[in-house]
Amino acid sequence: MLEFSYDALPGRIVFGRGAARQRLAGEVDRLGSSRLLLIATASEEAKARELLTPVADRIVATFAGVRPHVPVAVAEAARAMAAEVGADALLSVGGGSTTGTAKAVALTTGLPIVAVPTTYAGSEVTPVWGLTEGERKRTGTDPVVLPRVVVYDPELTVSLPAGLSAASGLNAMAHCVEAFWAPRRNPISSLAAEEGLRALATGLPAVVIDGADLDARSDLLYGAYLAGSAFAVAGSGLHHKICHVLGGAYDLPHAETHAIVLPHVLAFNAPGATSAAARIGRALGVADPVAGLQSLSKRVGIPTGLRDIGLRNDQLDEAVALIEPEVPADNPVPVTMVALRSLLEAAWSGEAEEEKP
DSSP states (O other): OOOOOOOOOOOEEEESTTHHHHHHHHHHHHHTOOOEEEEOOTTTHHHHHHHTGGGGGGEEEEEOOOOTTOBHHHHHHHHHHHHHHTOSEEEEEESHHHHHHHHHHHHHHOOOEEEEESSSOOGGGOOEEEEEETTEEEEEEOGGGSOSEEEEOGGGGTTSOHHHHHHHHHHHHHHHHHHTTSTTOOHHHHHHHHHHHHHHHHHHHHHHHOTTOHHHHHHHHHHHHHHHHHHHHHOOOHHHHHHHHHHHHHOOOHHHHHHHHHHHHHHHHGGGOHHHHHHHHHHHTOSOHHHHHHHHHHHTTOOSSGGGGTOOGGGHHHHHHHHGGGSOTTOSSOOOHHHHHHHHHHHHHTOGGGOOO
16 A cells, blocks of 8 residues: 655746746745845856846845855855845846855745746755855755745756756756655655656757757756756755765766766666666666666767766775765665775766676
């Protein structure tokens, strides 16, 4: 007989082409906010301000000091600005690092977030926050950081280059795959994960071929929403523990790290999660999900191994020591230090045949 627990997370989702320009002002009105702190990277600030013309009179300041993995110093600077200008809400326009910066402010201030994603990070629908200090990234969960409103507009992702689209889309796939064996997995989150994978697998190759394909962009954004929703409920497993440590300790690019590590963790866990592997394969439309992910990564131009994005071979032993205490106790396959070293070696080199638990 079926038994499970499912925490339905609050939050309003507005999805559609042109939604940011046409509906954002109404969503801000619903919150009753009049003093918005805009959070956007320096490179996206101009686009964000053009987009936000209908609420321009309510933007009291812009924080553009966004950095990957949200260093504590950046979080403190953003919090200070919010207090200085008397912000009553945070308007995040950008990718995962931008959303993460807004979450860092909300964590200590309780200010509501309106998120407008421009990548496929998915963090905009999770209550998970992350901060990096002293080359170590720590994460936590708090409902106060969950954005109150998320406005998904496929038009805003058209300018995302093919390489970044590919990495971001595979990062979203990692959320889906992980949701099948994460600690709080349940039938509802697994449904969202499978549908998210299907949408992402449909949209990703098409977007890399034609970045202006709005139908494909919509598929990717829809898949990213489902991926983030599944991850938010199911929680974090081995894959995310590995990637969070690597990103924080070695300043590796977030999305590319997830994209590279994903098939290796799947290959490692598949023998202990055969039902999950079958559903992942079904969503991808392939018999072998590991080979399917590797083939897709190659098609969309993802780097082969972690060595291609800055991790050195002489850092692997240290990385294993940092990751080992974070390994979930209920991982589908027992994770020994030897097995973890083998997995990381395979992800570093890109040689899948070395993956053996």
